[in-house]
Each structure stands twice: as structure tokens, then as C-alpha cells.
Amino acid sequence: MTTRPLTTRRTEPDLADRIHGGWLGRIAGNMLGKPVEQGEVWTRERIDRYLRRAAALPLTDYLPEPADAEESAVLRPEWRACVRGRIHGSCRDDDVDYAILGLHLLETHGFGFTTEQVGDLWLLRMPYLQTFTAERAAYRNLANGMKPPLTATYENPYQEWIGALIRADVYGWTCPGEPSRAAGLARRDAVLSHTGNGVYGAMFAAALVSAAFTAATVRDALETALGVIPASSRLARTVRRVATLHETRLPWEETLATVSQETAGLGWIHTVPNAAVLTAGLLYGDGDFTRTIALTVRGGLDTDSNGATAGSVAGVVTGAAAIPEQWTEPLEDTVRSAVFGFDGVRISALAERTLRLARSAP
Structure with missing residues (x-):
């Protein structure tokens, strides 16, 4: 399958539209995946059965309401505010909270922030x-007086899980076309809580979002992002495996089934298998916003996190104005957030603040 060329972005209005698209895409993708965010329950097969039962395949809008009490019982409790027809602004979610917190970090401390300052802002x-x-x-380690990098390693069995990756988009949005710089910022943030592939996931995501502003194709953006992490890492090898299977024209379902077997045992919140789902969604989505986030969420595992990152990349690719309105209108330009001082903030205001940082970057 060939990938559609992306338009090279250079002018300020275009940059503004694409940063806004990144925010909208992240929030919409997160909302799409949130009801089925429980990978051991909501497998790819079960998600598609749910959609098929509601006559919602192909998936072109937010998830439909559950058909009965049995289905609703296994959805995330937030589903009532995340399914089509019930959405009035975005739900609160950590996938969006950390993007907001990262924006606030850069506004407060600038691009020279330290890992210690990331921790201070969390507290x-x-x-x-x-x-x-x-x-x-x-x-917990910060509250007990520990300093990085000990905060990432002491009594923390989740060091390679997806948390650092979901915090990385803002570094790509504020460093458009500078993937190495974006990756460096993401690494400085990530080492507060993660090691190994957990840190590489953050670097990869930041570079991927940054590269999406200028890369000729989605595949080119992925290749650029792979260039900022060790080629021998399991994350890099898994992303390349997905890209190779895509090149052979293997169907999306078979690609994910193959890689799922090869990453079995890592768990549904680990960075590596989720990066495989994300990569497949981007490649088989082929530059189309709706298809990209739909395939990514249908891929299962950490559905809201993967949908958010895929939506961010796809939103940068298309720009806000080209995102279909069924994804953006229900958001009502409003974000619910647990970050103190940001609950109810406008999405457009977040995008404007991000643009100012991108323009002012040294």
C-alpha cells in the first residue's frame, strides 16, 4: 500500500491550523477510544463485534451506545459522555491532562526546563x-523527597509502560520539523518516571509528531521518528516489523495478529505492543484522519492513549480545518481537565498558546 504525500508546511497560518489539528486530533482520538480502554477485556475481536452489532462498521464516528445493560457493564464508566450523541465537550483524561501540563511546563520554565521542574509541576x-x-x-517518590532518576526506578514496576509516550505530543507541536529537538525534550520529561523502552516511546512519539509537520509521507515521518531511538531497542524493532508487514500488503488484521503474537506477555499497557497498534493505524490509515483513528482504536490495547497519539499525528497532517466535523463539533471547543487552573479551557486557546511557544522557540 502506498502512502499519500503530505503537504509541506511553512507559512504561519498553516502552522497554526496544524497545531490546532494536533490538539483536536488528540482529544477526539482519546474520546473515541475511552469507552473500550481495557485491553484484557476489549480485544480487537470484541470491539469489532460491538461495532458490527450496532451496524457501525466501517467506523466513521464516535462509538455507538451499547445495545444492552450487559454491554454497558463492561465499558468504562465514562462511556455515557463519550459515545455519539452524548458528547458535550471532552471528558477529563490523563492523555489530555499531560499535554496541558507539558504546555504549562514550557510556558513556565521555557525549553530549558529540568526533569526536577517537571516533578515540581506535577506536585x-x-x-x-x-x-x-x-x-x-x-x-509518590517525589512526595517522599526522592530526586530523578531514582523517582523512575524505586518501587516502580511500570517503567516501560505507555505513560511517558502519552506526555510527549506537546514537544512535537512546539518543535515542528525539528524531531531530534522534540525527542530531547520528551526524554528530559520521561526520565522522571520511565526507563528503557518507556523513555524511547516518549522520544519516538515527540519526533513522530514533529516530523509530521514536514515529512512527505506518514511512512517518512515514522522513519524519521525511528532515527531518534536505538535501532536495537525492542520498540524500534517492533515498529519496523509493522512497517515491513504493511509493505508486503498484508491486511491490517493479519499484521496486528502477527505482531500481537510476537509481543505476547508484555501486557496491554506496555509501550511496545501499543506502538505496534499505533504504527499500524497510521500506515493503514494512509493519511486519512477518520480511518487512522478508527483503525487505531479498533486495534485494541490502550485504546484511548493510542487513539490520542494517532489523532495528534493525523491532525497535524490534515490541519484542523480538514478534520471532519463529526469529530470536532461535539467537543464544543472545551476541555475538562484535572490540571489545576485549566478545567474548562478552550481547545482553541490551548492551540494558540502552543503556537506562541513554537514561534518563540530559540
Whole structure:
């Protein structure tokens, strides 16, 4: 399958539209995947059965309401505010909270921020009970007086999980076309809570979003992002495996089934298998916003996180104006957030603040 060429972006209005698209895409993708965010329950097969039962395949809008009480019982409890026809602004979610927190970090400390300042901002702005897995372990370690990098390693079994990857988009949005710089910022953030493939996932995501502003194709953006992490890492090898299977014209379902077998045992929140789902969604989505986020969420595992990152990349590729309105209108330009001082903020305002940082970057 060939990938469609992306338009090279250079002018300021175009940059503004693409940064706005990144925010909208992240939020829409997160909302799409949120009801089925439980990878051991919501497998690819079960998600498609749910959609088939509702006559919602191909998936071109937010998830339909569950057909009965049995189905609703296994959805995330937030589903009532995340399914089509019920959405009035975005739900609160850590996948969006960390993008907001990263924006605030750069506004407060600039691009020379330290890992210690990331931790300080968490303690100041983020409620402990709205953190999870590696972030909660690091938060606890910070509260107990530990400093990075010990915050990432002490009593933290989640060091290679997906948490650092979901914090990385803002570094790509503020460093458009500078993937190495974006990756460096993401690494400085990630080492507060992660090691190994957990850190590489953040670097990869930041570089991928940054590269999407200027790469000729989605595949080119992926190749650029692979260039910022060790080629021998399991993350890099898995992403390349997905790209190779895509090149052979293997169907999307078979590609994911193959890679799922090869990453079995890592768990549904680990960075590596989720990066495989993300990569497949981007490649088989072929530059189309709706197809990209739909395939990514249908891929299962950490559906809201993967949908958010895929939506961010696809939103940068298309720009806000080209994202179909069924994804953007229900968001009502409003974000719910657990970050102190940001609940109810406008998505357009977040995009404008991000643009100012991108313009002012040294």
C-alpha cells in the first residue's frame, strides 16, 4: 500500500491550523477510544463485534451506545459522555491532562526546563489520584523527597509502560520539523518516571509528531521518528516489523495478529505492543484522519492513549480545518481537565498558546 504525500508546511497560518489539528486530533482520538480502554477485556475481536452489532462498521464516528445493560457493564464508566450523541465537550483524561501540563511546563520554565521542574509541576498542579501506574509511582517518590532518576526506578514496576509516550505530543507541536529537538525534550520529561523502552516511546512519539509537520509521507515521518531511538531497542524493532508487514500488503488484521503474537506477555499497557497498534493505524490509515483513528482504536490495547497519539499525528497532517466535523463539533471547543487552573479551557486557546511557544522557540 502506498502512502499519500503530505503537504509541506511553512507559512504561519498553516502552522497554526496544524497545531490546532494536533490538539483536536488528540482529544477526539482519546474520546473515541475511552469507552473500550481495557485491553484484557476489549480485544480487537470484541470491539469489532460491538461495532458490527450496532451496524457501525466501517467506523466513521464516535462509538455507538451499547445495545444492552450487559454491554454497558463492561465499558468504562465514562462511556455515557463519550459515545455519539452524548458528547458535550471532552471528558477529563490523563492523555489530555499531560499535554496541558507539558504546555504549562514550557510556558513556565521555557525549553530549558529540568526533569526536577517537571516533578515540581506535577506536585503543584496534578492531583495524586489522577495519576496512574508509572506516574503514580514517580509522584509518590517525589512526595517522599526522592530526586530523578531514582523517582523512575524505586518501587516502580511500570517503567516501560505507555505513560511517558502519552506526555510527549506537546514537544512535537512546539518543535515542528525539528524531531531530534522534540525527542530531547520528551526524554528530559520521561526520565522522571520511565526507563528503557518507556523513555524511547516518549522520544519516538515527540519526533513522530514533529516530523509530521514536514515529512512527505506518514511512512517518512515514522522513519524519521525511528532515527531518534536505538535501532536495537525492542520498540524500534517492533515498529519496523509493522512497517515491513504493511509493505508486503498484508491486511491490517493479519499484521496486528502477527505482531500481537510476537509481543505476547508484555501486557496491554506496555509501550511496545501499543506502538505496534499505533504504527499500524497510521500506515493503514494512509493519511486519512477518520480511518487512522478508527483503525487505531479498533486495534485494541490502550485504546484511548493510542487513539490520542494517532489523532495528534493525523491532525497535524490534515490541519484542523480538514478534520471532519463529526469529530470536532461535539467537543464544543472545551476541555475538562484535572490540571489545576485549566478545567474548562478552550481547545482553541490551548492551540494558540502552543503556537506562541513554537514561534518563540530559540
